[in-house]
Amino acid sequence: MRKRIVAGNWKMNKSFFEAEELIADIADALEEMELDNREVVVCPPYVYLEMATDIAEESRIRVGAQNVNDHESGAFTGEISAPMLKSMEVDYCIIGHSERRKYYAEDNAFLKRKVDTALAHDLKPIFCCGEVLPEREAEQHFKVVKTQMEESLFHLPADLFLQVVIAYEPVWAIGTGVNATPEQAQEMHGYIRGLIAEKYTPDIAETTSILYGGSCNAKNARELFAQKDVDGGLIGGASLKAEEFIQIVKSL
Numbered sequence: 320m321r322k323r324i325v326a327g328n329w330k331m332n333k334s335f336f337e338a339e340e341l342i343a344d345i346a347d348a349l350e351e352m353e354l355d356n357r358e359v360v361v362c363p364p365y366v367y368l369e370m371a372t373d374i375a376e377e378s379r380i381r382v383g384a385q386n387v388n389d390h391e392s393g394a395f396t397g398e399i400s401a402p403m404l405k406s407m408e409v410d411y412c413i414i415g416h417s418e419r420r421k422y423y424a425e426d427n428a429f430l431k432r433k434v435d436t437a438l439a440h441d442l443k444p445i446f447c448c449g450e451v452l453p454e455r456e457a458e459q460h461f462k463v464v465k466t467q468m469e470e471s472l473f474h475l476p477a478d479l480f481l482q483v484v485i486a487y488e489p490v491w492a493i494g495t496g497v498n499a500t501p502e503q504a505q506e507m508h509g510y511i512r513g514l515i516a517e518k519y520t521p522d523i524a525e526t527t528s529i530l531y532g533g534s535c536n537a538k539n540a541r542e543l544f545a546q547k548d549v550d551g552g553l554i555g556g557a558s559l560k561a562e563e564f565i566q567i568v569k570s571l
């Protein structure tokens with residue numbers, strides 16, 4: 320059975336004390352819950368990871384980074400490597416978020432190198448893919464997502480691909496308050512699962528968790544997560560309030 324995951328992407332938000340309070344509140348709420356095959360991940364800014372992993376150690380929260388460098392070490396001022404993250408007990412890292420694609424010109428070939436470095440150090444990528452609005456309007460969204468998968472992920476051998484979580488995040492839905500409809504999400508998630516089945520095997524496709532991201536919140540999560548190929552969500556804005564984030568976890 321594939322894992323169902325809710326992951327919070329805090330982006331560049333929160334002071335240290337606010338971040339500590341948020342993760343502690345999430346940890347407290349999870350203590351009362353049966354998680355079964357559900358996993359809860361928080362992705363705070365780098366500088367809060369140590370605090371987050373300390374709290375997470377005592378709880379059932381998993382911690383992810385929002386980014387990782389494509390090199391293992393060296394003269395890359397200001398950057399953070401996969402071995403550093405692993406040495407801090409970080410389990411996941413977001414790779415290919417549309418904000419990094421847009422503001423830092425990260426393309427599919429570059430993201431492929433990040434995926435490789437992360438996996439070489441046992442960090443699980445949460446790999447984001449998705450189209451911008453003009454691409455959807457031009458009915459190019461399937462082609463765009465297929466190319467992102469092919470150019471950044473499909474070189475992986477099956478055992479490594481199995482470590483990857485996919486997040487379908489239509490860029491027009493991120494931070495806009497306009498989520499994909501459950502039908503639009505299911506259509507793309509089913510398509511992605513089909514691509515994986517074709518490239519690898521139907522079993523591997525069935526095992527891969529595919530999350531939806533883009534204005535997912537406590538109101539719409541249940542309907543989105545009810546779609547058969549939607550295995551949870553990557554949550555931005557709505558992950559910044561413990562109560563709302565927990566409501567989303569409960570919708571899984």
Ligand code: PEP
Nearest residue numbers: 493494532533534555556
């Ligand atoms: C995101 O940035 O990954 C995201 C899904 O953001 P939001 O939920 O705010 O749309």
